[in-house]
Amino acid sequence: xxxxxxxxxxxxxxxxxxxxxxxxxxxxxxxxxxxxxxxxxxxxxxxxxxxxxxxxxxxxxxxxxxxxxxxxxxxxxxxxxxxxxxxxxxxxxxxxxxxxxxxxxxxxxxxxxxxxxxxxxxxxxxxxxxxxxxxxxxxxxxxxxxxxxxxxxxxxxxxxxxxxxxxxxxxxxxxxxxxxxxxxxxxxxxxxxxxxxxxxxxxxxxxxxxxxxxxxxxxxxxxxxxxxxxxxxxxxxxxxxxxxxxxxxxxxxxxxxxxxxxxxxxxxxxxxxxxxxxxxxxxxxxxxxxxxxxxxxxxxxxxxxxxxxx
Amino acid sequence: xxxxxxxxxxxxxxxxxxxxxxxxxxxxxxxxxxxxxxxxxxxxxxxxxxxxxxxxxxxxxxxxxxxxxxxxxxxxxxxxxxxxxxxxxxxxxxxxxxxxxxxxxxxxxxxxxxxxxxxxxxxxxxxxxxxxxxxxxxxxxxxxxxxxxxxxxxxxxxxxxxxxxxxxxxxxxxxxxxxxxxxxxxxxxxxxxxxxxxxxxxxxxxxxxxxxxxxxxxxxxxxxxxxxxxxxxxxxxxxxxxxxxxxxxxxxxxxxxxxxxxxxxxxxxxxxxxxxxxxxxxxxxxxxxxxxxxxxxxxxxxxxxxxxxxxxxxxxxxxxxxxxxxxxxxxxxxxxxxxxxxxxxxxxxxxxxxxxxxxxxxxxxxxxxxxx
Numbered sequence: 001x002x003x004x005x006x007x008x009x010x011x012x013x014x015x016x017x018x019x020x021x022x023x024x025x026x027x028x029x030x031x032x033x034x035x036x037x038x039x040x041x042x043x044x045x046x047x048x049x050x051x052x053x054x055x056x057x058x059x060x061x062x063x064x065x066x067x068x069x070x071x072x073x074x075x076x077x078x079x080x081x082x083x084x085x086x087x088x089x090x091x092x093x094x095x096x097x098x099x100x101x102x103x104x105x106x107x108x109x110x111x112x113x114x115x116x117x118x119x120x121x122x123x124x125x126x127x128x129x130x131x132x133x134x135x136x137x138x139x140x141x142x143x144x145x146x147x148x149x150x151x152x153x154x155x156x157x158x159x160x161x162x163x164x165x166x167x168x169x170x171x172x173x174x175x176x177x178x179x180x181x182x183x184x185x186x187x188x189x190x191x192x193x194x195x196x197x198x199x200x201x202x203x204x205x206x207x208x209x210x211x212x213x214x215x216x217x218x219x220x221x222x223x224x225x226x227x228x229x230x231x232x233x234x235x236x237x238x239x240x241x242x243x244x245x246x247x248x249x250x251x252x253x254x255x256x257x258x259x260x261x262x263x264x265x266x267x268x269x270x271x272x273x274x275x276x277x278x279x280x281x282x283x284x285x286x287x288x289x290x291x292x293x294x295x296x297x298x299x300x301x302x303x304x305x306x307x308x309x310x
Numbered sequence: 311x312x313x314x315x316x317x318x319x320x321x322x323x324x325x326x327x328x329x330x331x332x333x334x335x336x337x338x339x340x341x342x343x344x345x346x347x348x349x350x351x352x353x354x355x356x357x358x359x360x361x362x363x364x365x366x367x368x369x370x371x372x373x374x375x376x377x378x379x380x381x382x383x384x385x386x387x388x389x390x391x392x393x394x395x396x397x398x399x400x401x402x403x404x405x406x407x408x409x410x411x412x413x414x415x416x417x418x419x420x421x422x423x424x425x426x427x428x429x430x431x432x433x434x435x436x437x438x439x440x441x442x443x444x445x446x447x448x449x450x451x452x453x454x455x456x457x458x459x460x461x462x463x464x465x466x467x468x469x470x471x472x473x474x475x476x477x478x479x480x481x482x483x484x485x486x487x488x489x490x491x492x493x494x495x496x497x498x499x500x501x502x503x504x505x506x507x508x509x510x511x512x513x514x515x516x517x518x519x520x521x522x523x524x525x526x527x528x529x530x531x532x533x534x535x536x537x538x539x540x541x542x543x544x545x546x547x548x549x550x551x552x553x554x555x556x557x558x559x560x561x562x563x564x565x566x567x568x569x570x571x572x573x574x575x576x577x578x579x580x581x582x583x584x585x586x587x588x589x590x591x592x593x594x595x596x597x598x599x600x601x602x603x604x605x606x607x608x609x610x611x612x613x614x615x616x617x618x619x620x621x622x623x624x625x626x627x628x629x630x631x632x633x634x635x636x637x638x639x640x641x642x643x644x645x646x647x648x649x650x651x652x653x654x655x656x657x658x659x660x661x662x663x664x665x666x667x668x669x670x671x672x673x674x675x676x677x678x679x680x681x682x
Contacts, residue, residue, distance in 0.1 A: 104527055104528050105526065143522075
């Protein structure tokens with residue numbers, strides 16, 4: 001598969017500070033790439049360089065084979081961008097905005113279809129300054145799609161949306177992937193990245209500290225899948241003695257790392273045979289969010305938002 | 311450069327504007343308020359001394375100087391020395407906005423000394439009856455005083471200084487309101503785009519609207535042109551309102567000629583570009599407003615908007631002539647009042663060259679996207 005985005009040795013310096021420090025990644029055409037990182041990590045700077053909105057200090061960057069800075073005009077006809085905190089002319093309605101973009105791009109987008117896609121049909125004729133934050137973002141998304149782009153850059157497209165609206169945007173993103181478009185997604189919601197992304201890159205202090213599929217990142221940086229028993233230290237001792245497995249007590253629960261299905265069966269049989277009381281068991285694995293917090297560190301946890309706190 | 315994109319952007323501008331009641335009010339009602347206010351303040355009857363253009367062909371002889379000084383002391387007229395050709399004197403009075411004029415002939419002092427009659431030539435405009443009466447009264451009164459003093463001492467009281475019936479001023483006489491109309495049209499050509507473009511340049515950058523537009527095929531020149539077209543349209547509307555109000559409320563005399571359209575197009579072209587350039591130089595909306603004011607305010611008052619530049623102190627007149635608005639207003643004076651095509655052409659050439667340079671600079675320096 002050809003690459004839609006190629007980044008090699010990308011550096012962006014402001015005076016003596018390196019906001020982006022020699023990063024490399026490739027996004028295959030048709031893939032959804034989630035670009036994650038705490039605030040100030042270099043996420044937006046990188047995204048803006050890819051979009052042709054910001055000049056890089058050094059490095060090789062190609063989007064659809066074009067240099068975003070020097071070939072921006074050609075590139076912009078082939079990409080769609082929804083900037084963070086999208087703003088537009090206050091007195092213009094979503095329908096008029098889509099017609100405006102259509103005239104600028106020389107295309108004939110169907111406002112009803114596009115607004116339906118982003119779940120904004122009921123506000124088709126409301127002025128921009130009367131829309132809520134989430135509705136404004138949806139219009140930004142509809143406009144990003146109005147020129148039928150090959151690559152979509154979605155910079156935090158679901159920030160500030162309620163869970164239902166967020167899921168409708170996820171559907172749009174899945175639809176983009178089904179249409180064969182490449183999606184470059186930055187988000188604060190790790191659950192969103194885990195659900196939607198084929199590839200994930202985590203940037204921290206200007207460097208990419210993890211990349212791969214969500215599963216690969218979890219395997220490489222997270223703790224292995226484990227059996228968890230609602231039981232006390234006696235069970236951990238028993239399992240260590242009888243099976244020699246590294247059972248440990250964490251937060252009042254007994255956790256046993258799993259290496260194979262057969263081992264799982266042996267552990268469950270042993271627990272049953274031990275006669276030690278247990279209030280049941282379940283399996284647990286790290287999520288992308290667990291890995292993110294571990295990699296980025298407790299100092300930056302404030303930058304992380306979860307759906308529960310949004 | 312694609313007309314379709316300019317048209318699409320223009321539609322957005324027009325819609326935004328028409329849906330903003332405050333902006334609409336200021337564009338449509340403000341011109342009427344301005345005309346009414348200034349018209350009422352300055353056109354409401356004379357009351358004071360009437361400016362009188364005086365040409366002294368007696369080469370400042372002591373007697374003629376004394377005569378003019380006495381004339382000034384009446385407080386009915388205010389003597390202003392001019393130097394017009396005799397053959398064209400009455401037309402020149404009209405062109406320069408005088409409603410009364412006086413010629414003191416050569417040999418004035420000699421006549422007084424030798425007691426031979428000398429004829430003063432008084433020009434008045436029948437349309438300005440009050441000013442004409444005031445001037446005639448002043449001149450006749452001072453002449454009588456001179457006659458009494460010069461002659462009656464010898465026993466004979468034959469008058470020496472004679473004031474025949476005044477001659478009519480040949481061409482149109484202009485009142486304050488006539489000058490006010492081009493001045494106020496110039497005022498709105500300056501202020502409306504300057505204040506709004508300076509604000510737009512900084513606020514669109516801050517809000518990320520320029521960034522969003524930079525991701526479309528719309529070019530900076532197309533974007534600026536659509537604003538220029540909008541302000542040209544707006545200028546046509548406000549100019550029509552001002553002329554209508556001036557004529558309707560105060561009986562102004564102005565000519566609507568093809569030449570006027572050149573100024574109504576090139577004026578907004580110049581100031582939309584200048585506003586954009588000023589807003590581009592500024593880093594924040596606050597400094598943008600400050601820079602806009604620094605550029606706009608001197609022009610507002612020193613370019614002949616409310617008062618003719620020719621009435622400014624001599625040292626201030628060259629200052630007016632470096633301000634771009636001076637050429638817009640002077641040009642409109644020429645086409646609307648004086649039918650002076652040559653000077654109007656010069657003015658429009660100055661504005662066009664300036665507008666082209668400033669437009670190019672604005673397009674060059676204003677940034678859609680962040681270089682840093």
